[in-house]
Each structure stands twice: as structure tokens, then as C-alpha cells.
Amino acid sequence: xxxxxxxxxxxxxxxxxxxxxxxxxxxxxxxxxxxxxxxxxxxxxxxxxxxxxxxxxxxxxxxxxxxxxxxxxxxxxxxxxxxxxxxxxxxxxxxxxxxxxxxxxxxxxxxxxxxxxxxxxxxxxxxxxxxxxxxxxxxxxxxxxxxxxxxxxxxxxxxxxxxxxxxxxxxxxxxxxxxxxxxxxxxxxxxxxxxxxxxxxxxxxxxxxxxxxxxxxxxxxxxxxxxxxxxxxxxxxx
Amino acid sequence: xxxxxxxxxxxxxxxxxxxxxxxxxxxxxxxxxxxxxxxxxxxxxxxxxxxxxxxxxxxxxxxxxxxxxxxxxxxxxxxxxxxxxxxxxxxxxxxxxxxxxxxxxxxxxxxxxxxxxxxxxxxxxxxxxxxxxxxxxxxxxxxxxxxxxxxxxxxxxxxxxxxxxxxxxxxxxxxxxxxxxxxxxxxxxxxxxxxxxxxxxxxxxxxxxxxxxxxxxxxxxxxxxxxxxxxxxxxxxxxxxxxxxxxxxxxxxxxxxxxxxxxxxxxxxxxxxxxxxxxxxxxxxxxxxxxxxxxxxxxxx
Numbered sequence: 185x186x187x188x189x190x191x192x193x194x195x196x197x198x199x200x201x202x203x204x205x206x207x208x209x210x211x212x213x214x215x216x217x218x219x220x221x222x223x224x225x226x227x228x229x230x231x232x233x234x235x236x237x238x239x240x241x242x243x244x245x246x247x248x249x250x251x252x253x254x255x256x257x258x259x260x261x262x263x264x265x266x267x268x269x270x271x272x273x274x275x276x277x278x279x280x281x282x283x284x285x286x287x288x289x290x291x292x293x294x295x296x297x298x299x300x301x302x303x304x305x306x307x308x309x310x311x312x313x314x315x316x317x318x319x320x321x322x323x324x325x326x327x328x329x330x331x332x333x334x335x336x337x338x339x340x341x342x343x344x345x346x347x348x349x350x351x352x353x354x355x356x357x358x359x360x361x362x363x364x365x366x367x368x369x370x371x372x373x374x375x376x377x378x379x380x381x382x383x384x385x386x387x388x389x390x391x392x393x394x395x396x397x398x399x400x401x402x403x404x405x406x407x408x409x410x411x412x413x414x415x416x417x418x419x420x421x422x
Numbered sequence: 423x424x425x426x427x428x429x430x431x432x433x434x435x436x437x438x439x440x441x442x443x444x445x446x447x448x449x450x451x452x453x454x455x456x457x458x459x460x461x462x463x464x465x466x467x468x469x470x471x472x473x474x475x476x477x478x479x480x481x482x483x484x485x486x487x488x489x490x491x492x493x494x495x496x497x498x499x500x501x502x503x504x505x506x507x508x509x510x511x512x513x514x515x516x517x518x519x520x521x522x523x524x525x526x527x528x529x530x531x532x533x534x535x536x537x538x539x540x541x542x543x544x545x546x547x548x549x550x551x552x553x554x555x556x557x558x559x560x561x562x563x564x565x566x567x568x569x570x571x572x573x574x575x576x577x578x579x580x581x582x583x584x585x586x587x588x589x590x591x592x593x594x595x596x597x598x599x600x601x602x603x604x605x606x607x608x609x610x611x612x613x614x615x616x617x618x619x620x621x622x623x624x625x626x627x628x629x630x631x632x633x634x635x636x637x638x639x640x641x642x643x644x645x646x647x648x649x650x651x652x653x654x655x656x657x658x659x660x661x662x663x664x665x666x667x668x669x670x671x672x673x674x675x676x677x678x679x680x681x682x683x684x685x686x687x688x689x690x691x692x693x694x695x696x697x698x699x700x701x702x703x704x705x706x707x708x709x710x711x712x713x714x715x716x717x718x719x720x721x722x723x
Contacts, residue, residue, distance in 0.1 A: 205630075216641055223648045230648070238640050246637070250629045257625055262538075342625040343479055343527045346632050355519060 186273060186281050193255050193285045206250070206289075209243050210297035217301035231306040232385060235316040239298045240376075241369055244320050245327055245349035247294045248286075252331025253341040255282040260335070260418075269416065276410035283332055283406055290324035315380035323372030326398050329405040330368070336412045364388045371398045456554040459545070463562030467528045468569075476531075483524035484570055487517045491574035495581025505591075506582055510599025511683055513578065514571045514606050515674045521610065522635045522670075524570050525563075529614035530627035532559050537622040542723050552720045560713060563615055567607035575599045602677045609669050609705055610635075612712030619716045635669065642668035646690065662693040666704055676701040 198206070216238065220230045259265040268278060298320040302313025327349075334341040356363040357370070364370045371394035374387035387394075462471075468484070469477035491513070498506050508516060536542045545555055579596040583589070613634065618627045646664035665671040671690055677683065679692035679701075692698040 202626075212637060212641065216644060219645070220648065225648050230644075233644060233647075238637070238644065242636055242640055246629060246633045250626065250633075253625050253629075258623055261623070261625070340475070340479070340527075342628040343523070346523060346526065346628065350519060350523070350632070350636065 185284060186277055189268065189273070189278060189281045190285050192268075193282050194289075196258060197251065197254050197285065197289060206247070206293050209247050209293055210300075213239055213243060213297045213301045214304070217304040220305050227306055228310075228312075228384065231302060231312055234305060235298060235302055235312070236373065236385070239294070239301065240316060240319050240323060240372055241354065244290070244294045244298075244323050244372075245345075245353070245369065248290050248324055248327025249331050249342060249345045249349060251286045251289045251293075252328040253335040253345065255286045255335070256332055257335035257339075257341050261339070263418065265416075266418065269413075275414040275416075276407075279332070279336075279406060279410045279413055283329055283409075286328040286332060287325050290328050291321060294324050295320040310381035310384045312380050312384055315376035315385060318379055319372035319376035322375055322398055323368050326368045326371070326402050326405075329402040329409075333405040333409040333412070336409045336416070361388065365393070368398070368401070370394070452549040452551070452554065455548050455550045456558050459550065459555065459558040460562050460565075463532050463559055464565055466531055467562060467566035479527050480524060480566075483520050483527075484573060486520055487513075487570065487574040488577055490517065491577040491581070495578060495585070498581065498587075499585045502585075504587055506578060506587070508578075509683065510575055510578060510595045511602040511677050511681065513574060513599060514603050515670065517571075517574070518639075518670050521567065521570055521606065522632060525567065525610050525614040526628045526631040526635070528566065529563060529611070529618040529631060530621075530624040532563055533615060533618040534622055534624045534627050537619075538624070542720070546723070552723070553717060556713070556717045556720055560611065560615060560716075563611040564604075564607045567611055568603060571603035571606060572600060575603060598677070598681050598683070602673065605673045605677065605705065606670070608709050609673055612709045613669060616712040616716055619719050638668040639670055642671050646671075660693070662690055662697065665690050665692070666701070669708065672701055672704060676705065 197203075213234075217234060220227075220234055223230070256265070259268065269275070295317055299313055299317040302316055306312050308314075330348075331341065331345045334345050338344055352363060353367045353369050357367050365388075367389075370387060370389045373385065374389040374391050374394040375398075377385045377387040378391045389397075465471050468480045494506055494508055514521065536545070542555075546552065550558075575596060578599075579592060582592045614631050617631045617634065621627045621630070642664050645667060646661050649661040649664060662675060665675040675690045675692045676698060678689055679694075679698045683689075692701045
């Protein structure tokens with residue numbers, strides 16, 4: 185961790201009006217959960233649908249994408265990363281600092297609203313809200329690390345990340361069972377399943393598989409991003 | 423502070439006539455420049471004239487729907503069925519995700535890059551006006567989207583002809599399909615370009631366009647399910663009003679109601695004639711409003 189780098193990253197990420205734009209995510213989630221609370225439909229299905237599909241399935245990946253790539257690829261895009269790289273700081277420290285900022289931002293803007301939405305819709309029953317919050321926390325961490333790596337590796341990080349989050353996890357995952365084993369969203373879900381009351385959440389991946397994979401992917405992505413940044417060369421935009 | 427004393431000898435150089443001549447050829451004018459900008463933007467939307475890397479995604483998004491259409495045709499021919507398994511107007515909604523990714527990836531290519539590199543003022547040093555620039559970019563994005571959605575429809579139509587299916591039915595539905603694709607192209611492009619014009623950051627633009635489209639769709643789905651959900655037949659229900667939230671559901675339900683399609687599957691449809699009018703107005707407002715906002719945004723540059 186380097187405080188100055190962290191401060192600059194936060195300013196780049198949330199400065200000007202961008203922080204307000206990110207607030208759209210919690211606003212949407214809370215608005216829909218207030219709407220859902222007042223409906224007559226089955227609250228459990230509703231909570232699983234809103235917290236699982238909307239929050240964990242869509243908002244967490246998209247936020248992770250914006251934040252994870254936003255902490256580094258905007259600087260790479262406009263070339264100002266060279267001023268940071270020219271400082272006598274180990275490259276891995278830059279990566280871990282930026283990752284920490286991304287992770288905390290994702291937690292604040294996705295996991296906390298998930299907890300609130302869960303409490304609004306379903307209260308504390310079945311520890312469902314806690315379970316989905318935990319899933320959002322770990323999935324947000326893994327997404328941030330993976331998308332940060334994408335931001336270092338490619339100029340088309342956001343498109344590649346979208347392809348992974350929406351096409352692979354949502355579209356392919358719905359049809360092909362095996363694709364779910366390699367899905368951060370499913371790992372988060374399986375963790376949520378182990379926390380929530382028995383039989384309230386469906387997950388296809390076992391916890392014993394999900395937790396090591398989550399840790400391995402997060403650590404590997406961070407290490408690989410550090411290695412990539414250590415041998416970084418600026419390339420012109422196409 | 424006093425200036426240093428003038429110690430140099432007076433200049434003895436002369437200005438040589440190097441034969442500079444003003445351009446006396448034909449000037450092609452504003453409409454030509456606008457057309458060139460349109461063509462270049464359309465090419466840019468497919469990465470033509472750019473590096474191989476930037477061709478990958480648009481070409482993939484063009485190839486996948488065509489591939490799906492070919493599969494549909496092949497299945498229909500193998501089974502010797504008298505109808506294709508998917509109707510033309512439904513095709514763009516089935517492949518909505520691919521179309522949305524194309525839009526999200528390419529709308530910022532058309533606008534954000536010019537903003538980021540500060541090249542917009544250079545365009546306006548040419549005869550084209552701000553209105554021409556916005557018009558050319560909109561036309562290019564809509565055309566690019568039409569190619570993505572229209573190409574598989576053409577494949578389906580040609581395939582149904584090869585399979586010897588009913589010509590009248592297929593032609594009618596093919597034309598409805600093209601109208602649907604045009605509506606999708608207009609609505610999606612206006613939303614995409616509006617977001618792309620507001621940010622010089624390409625990545626941010628991509629994520630926000632995709633976020634707006636996907637999240638609005640999911641919210642509309644949840645609201646739809648909460649207020650009654652799907653229902654069969656021609657009857658209309660209040661749950662169909664949920665479609666106003668999501669641009670893709672809006673177009674789909676509008677087309678379903680206006681052309682009385684998909685009556686048996688219980689797909690979302692605009693509630694009655696009044697609903698159809700409201701939906702049409704919303705579609706018009708989205709298109710005109712976005713165009714106006716983008717136009718206004720470029721007035722300040």
C-alpha cells in the first residue's frame with residue numbers, strides 16, 4: 185500500500201462527477217427492493233431474484249468492471265501511467281494499492297447496498313441478506329482483481345470483461361453446466377449457499393471447490409498483473 | 423528590466439518567391455465532407471482501415487448472428503418444415519445481447535475517440551457544421567446496427583426461398599423484421615451515442631452503455647414478473663407496462679402489438695391500442711431526445 189498512489193487513484197476514480205455516476209448502482213438496487221417489498225409476490229423468490237440475478241449477477245460484475253479497469257486503464261489510456269511508473273516504487277506495490285482501492289470501492293458501492301436491499305426485502309430471515317452480501321464481497325474482490333489484470337494486459341479491457349461477465353457467465357452458463365465451474369458469480373453463490381439457511385439458495389459449485397478457486401484466481405490475477413506491469417511497454421492506440 | 427543593446431548587424435536576407443499558389447481546383451463542399459465522414463465512421467464501426475485487433479469484435483458480432491441464421495435455415499431444410507423455427511421480427515430480440523455488445527463496443531469508437539484526442543475542432547475547421555457531424559455519426563451508427571441485424575434476416579429470407587417455403591408469408595414477415603431491426607437500430611444507437619458523447623473515456627462509455635441496457639432489461643423483467651408476469655393470448659395486462667423501463671422490451675412489445683405477432687407464446691406486448699401509441703411516443707422521444715441532446719452537446723465545442 186502506498187497512500188499517495190491510493191489517494192490519486194481514488195481521485196481518478198471518484199473525482200469530478202464520476203462518483204455520483206457510480207451511485208446509480210446502489211440507487212437502482214435500493215429503489216427496486218423498496219418496490220419489491222410492497223408487492224404481494226413470494227418474498228423469498230423475489231429476494232433470490234433481485235439479490236442473485238440483479239445484484240450479484242449484473243451489478244457486481246459491471247461495477248467491478250468499471251472500477252477494476254478504471255483504476256489503471258484510464259491512466260494507461262492517456263499515458264499518465266509513465267509518471268507513476270517512473271517513481272521509485274516497486275510495480276507490485278502499485279498494483280496492490282490500486283487493487284485495494286478497487287476492492288474497497290466495489291464493496292462500498294455493491295456489497296453494502298446488497299446488504300441493505302436484502303434487509304429491506306427479506307429482513308434477517310434465513311441469513312439470506314448476509315449470505316448474498318458475503319457473495320458480493322468475495323465476488324467483488326475477485327472481479328476487481330481479474331478486471332485489473334485485463335486493464336493492464338489489453339486496451340480492450342472493458343469489452344473483454346463484458347464478454348466474460350455477460351456472455352460467458354450469464355449466457356453460456358445458462359446452457360452449459362461446465363461453464364458454471366469457471367464463473368466468479370457461481371463461486372460467490374456457492375459461498376452464499378453455505379452461509380444461508382439450508383435449501384434457500386441454489387448453487388452448482390461446491391464450496392470446497394469455490395473457495396480455493398476464488399483465492400487462486402484473485403492471487404494469480406494480482407501476481408500476473410504485477411509481472412505484466414513490471415515489463416510494461418506503452419503501445420499506441422490502434 | 424532593460425533590454426540588451428541591439429548589437430546585431432541589420433538583416434540582409436530577402437524573401438524568395440517559392441511559387442506558392444492557391445488551390446484552384448473544384449471544392450467538393452459540405453455535403454461531400456458529411457458523406458465522407460459518414461463513410462469513414464461506418465468503416466470505423468467495423469474496424470475497417472484500422473488494426474486487426476479492432477476488427478475482431480465487430481466482425482465477430484456480425485458473424486455470430488449470421489451463423490445462427492444459417493443454422494436455423496439448415497435445420498428448417500433438413501426437417502423439410504414449411505416455416506422457419508424463428509420468426510423474422512423475433513430474431514433481433516433473440517440475439518439482443520450480441521447486438522448490445524456491438525453497440526456498446528463501437529458507439530464509443532465513433533464518438534469518444536474524437537473527444538479524447540481533441541480532434542473534434544479539426545472537423546469543424548472543414549466546411550461541415552456541428553449538425554452535419556452529429557447527423558453523419560448517427561447515420562453511421564444506425565447503418566452499422568442495421569447491417570448487424572439485417573444480415574441474418576437476409577440469410578433467413580434467402581434460406582426460406584431455397585427451402586421452397588411460402589413466398590408471401592416470408593416476404594411479409596421479412597419486411598416486418600426489417601422494420602423491427604430499424605426500430606432497434608434507432609433506439610439502441612440513440613442511447614449508445616448519447617452516452618458515448620458524454621464521456622471521452624472509451625472504457626467508461628462501453629461499460630455504461632452495456633450497464634444501462636442490461637440493468638434496465640433485468641429491472642423491467644423483475645417488475646414484469648412482480649406485476650403479473652407472462653400471460654397467453656391477445657388479452658392485455660397491466661404487467662406489460664413494465665416494458666417502458668427497458669429499451670429492448672419497449673421495441674419488442676411495440677412490434678408484437680402493432681403487427682399482432684407472437685400471439686400464442688404470451689410474449690410481452692404493448693397493452694392495447696393506447697399502449698401501442700404510448701410506446702410509439704416513448705420510442706420517438708428516446709430517439710429525438712437523444713439526437714437533440716447530442717446535437718446540443720456538440721454546439722459547445
